[in-house]
Amino acid sequence: MIQVRDLAFADLPQILGIERDSFPSPWSAGMFILEMNRAGSVCLAAEGSGSLVGYVVCSKLDEDWHLMNIAVQPQPSGRRVGVGEQLMVELLSTVGPDARITLEVRPSNSAAITLYEKFGFLAAGRRTRYYADSGEDALIMWRTPATLRGSLDDVPNAQEQNR
Ligand SMILES: CC(C)(COP(=O)(O)OP(=O)(O)OC[C@H]1O[C@@H](n2cnc3c(N)ncnc32)[C@H](O)[C@@H]1OP(=O)(O)O)[C@@H](O)C(=O)NCCC(=O)NCCS
Missing domain, CATH: 3.40.630.30 (Gcn5-related N-acetyltransferase (GNAT))
Incomplete structure (x- = not known):
């Protein structure tokens, strides 16, 4: 059972682990802190059994939203089980269908x-x-x-x- 909630600074250690497992050039903690502090940004966490399994970061720059980062942990619950989709659904319901x-x-x-x-x-x-x-x-x-x-x-x- 996955729940989507706002990303918190306390999630950073788990975020950075998923980030390293997901990208050849992972974001630093500072990059997440910058986006999480940006006024109006939408930063969501997917949590399962008390641990972070994915996240999405989306920021509004001028009139348009920029999807800056999305990742789902490769192991143990893994990808292709609907977590990325759940994050996208929550993101779209937060920024609005016409964003x-x-x-x-x-x-x-x-x-x-x-x-x-x-x-x-x-x-x-x-x-x-x-x-x-x-x-x-x-x-x-x-x-x-x-x-x-x-x-x-x-x-x-x-x-x-x-x-
Ligand atoms: C991209 C990513 C976030 C998808 O997350 P996920 O939880 O595995 O995705 P879901 O299980 O919710 O899949 C939703 C849909 O995405 C598509 N999809 C996801 N993984 C796929 C794959 N390996 N091959 C083809 N389609 C795929 C499918 O349409 C899938 O729907 P379906 O399973 O009904 O066919 C994940 O692969 C990831 O973290 N990748 C590394 C980080 C990354 O590349 N981020 C994007 C940077 S631009």
Whole structure:
């Protein structure tokens, strides 16, 4: 049974463990503290049996929301059991169904891309050599009222992407 609640500073040790297991260039504690302190940011924790199993960090910059980080622990309860989806559902209910949300993702990260597509995100651009650790481009994705209809009409500088 997973419960979603606000992320707390006391979660940082567990967050950093999941972060290290999830990313080649994990965020530092300082990066989480910055986003958790940002006015209006939405930082949610998924908790199961008293321990943290995942989190999502989303911040509003100007008019649009930026999904900055989402991760689910690989072990022991593991991924692909619905935790990421539960975090996305709670995030969308917090920011509102019509919120405009953007994010960057590695084109090789098909698990995350499939999750985002399931929630109405569409690929709308690229940032060349965005990831310093691998030199990989970033795919820019958006979820807007238009992307929910399958169009990029209201996405700034949109360019359809072949994956
Ligand atoms: C991306 C991530 C958060 C997904 O979390 P999760 O709890 O495993 O996802 P869920 O079990 O809720 O899956 C929800 C949907 O996402 C998609 N998905 C998740 N993992 C997938 C995979 N390995 N392959 C294909 N689709 C996948 C599916 O559509 C899935 O729905 P389904 O199981 O009904 O088919 C997780 O893989 C993760 O932590 N990855 C490492 C960190 C990361 O890359 N974060 C994204 C940075 S941009």
